[in-house]
Amino acid sequence: MRKKVDQVNQNPAAIDGHAALQVVDAMHKIMHLYRTQQHRSLRDAQHDLAHMEIKVLGFFARHPGGSPSDLVAHSGRDKAQVARLIRGLRERGLLEAEADAADRRSTRVTLSAAGLELHTALHSHDGELAEAAMAGLSEGECAMLAALLGRVRANLEAGQG
Template sequence: MQKSVDIVNQTEGQVAETVVESIHSVMHLFRAQQYRVLRDGPHALTTMESKVLGFFSRRIGATLSDLVSHTGRDKGQLARLIGGLRDRGLLEAKADEEDRRNLRLYLTADGAAIHRTLHRQRQRLSSLAVEGLSTVEREQLLAVLAKVRANLERAS
């Protein structure tokens, strides 16, 4: 049974917190179900590890510096994350032909298989999440979420 939310008797600040908590819970539930497909396998991944695999699946042969530029995250943190993925056989590095100091990163066969599994699961869950919503409702939801995002981006 779905829990109802009483916003009539809440202050504006409480309603805002309820909205943001709701967005958070939906994404938490989505991520938990997304990674459930890998939980029992040999390669349980974190969200960031899966994003890194996705990056290198789209940008074949990119470098750590490319990833840092794309994400804006700490280079040391990403280097450790990539090292872990390499140790687990999900990424491999090859020296750049023009500059042997640079390492180009590629998904291994196992890394590509895991990425495909996560992609299929994400597609399935995305369809399930919006099931029963009309096209108009989906467009309205996207518009409202775009406003929420714009508000947060403006605040930073």
């Protein structure tokens, strides 16, 4: 049985005639559908990970030996939240941490063997999900969409100042 997309706080009349709002609404709906399917696959595979835990695994997969401070800077999350996420993933055997040889006050974090295996499975599924999402689009269309979304992101980042 397919679950309907949540309609809470959605007012189609409010965005009619506003191209920019329609685009942002479409991006929101796409990410909601993507994350819903991502979480469904996690449940089906019996992985009990929250969205941020997946992000933490991905960060340390891309930055092995990174520090919690590196993750704070990258994610924009506060130190306490990052510390809780790392601690929880270490307790589950998905991350390993050791003191930095050059600075014993600093911790270096890597994926454990189990964390690497899980991240590889998640990354594989994400690739399949991305391929399904882009089905029917040419490489050129995908490149154009990525460039346009990059401009949207840059606009938003410029407005944060």
